[in-house]
Structures are given as structure tokens and as C-alpha cells.
Amino acid sequence: MAAELVIATPLLLLLILGVIQFALWEHATGVAEAAAQQGLSVARLQGESAQAGTAETRSVLDQLGTGVLIGPQVTTTRTGAATTVVVSGHAESIVGIFSLPVRASAAGPTEPPLPATAAAAGGGP
Secondary structure, three states, X not given: OHHHHHHHHHHHHHHHHHHHHXXXXXXXXXXXXXXXXXXXXXXXXXXOOHXXXXXXXXXXXXXXXXXXXXXXXXXXXXXXXXXXXXXXXXEOOOOOOOOOEEEEEEEEEOOOOOOHHHHHHOOOO
């Protein structure tokens, strides 16, 4: 009985730590996805820039990702047709042996500029 307990206890603790580590990774992924979506919603707007999307993404990460997403990197790309925001980093490690990578991206169409006549009139279509 004691021998089984000596073998089973460390395995059970390792299993519990693995479940907690997976939950932290899932949470960090959710934070990265939320930040990427919010950054995309700003960066794709008419009159905005990729830098505005990056700033918004970092603002959301500061609010949500403190301590959960380690070393976040934000890349925002904006063209005339599409805008993409990518957030990457690592999930917080409770075991200390390994660090799980996190990557989330959001992409969408860039809003086209107003036609020259509508822009001069100060309104939409």
C-alpha cells in the first residue's frame, strides 16, 4: 500500500500541474486573441494606421495580459485591401521546465477611403 502511494502521489501531482499549465496556456491564447481582434478593429478603420492598431493591441494586452502572456510581440500589417494583427508570446509557466508558445492573429478587410467628392463634402455616400 505504501509503495503504491509513493509512486502514485508524484504522478498525480504532475497530472494536476499539467492541467493547470494547459489552462494557463488556454487563458493566454484567449487574451492574445482578444487583443488581436481589438487591434484589428482599430487598424482597419478608414483614416487609421497600422501603428494605431499596434497601440490599441498593446493597450488591451496591458489591461488583460499582465502576468499571463509573457513577452508579447505585436505585428500589424495594413494594405489597401487587408489588415492583419498578429500577437505572439509565451504562456506563464508554473512548472518552470518549459514555456508554451502562444500565437493569435486577426485579419479583415481594410475600409476603403471615401471617394474624393464625398470626402470634400464631409460626409458619406
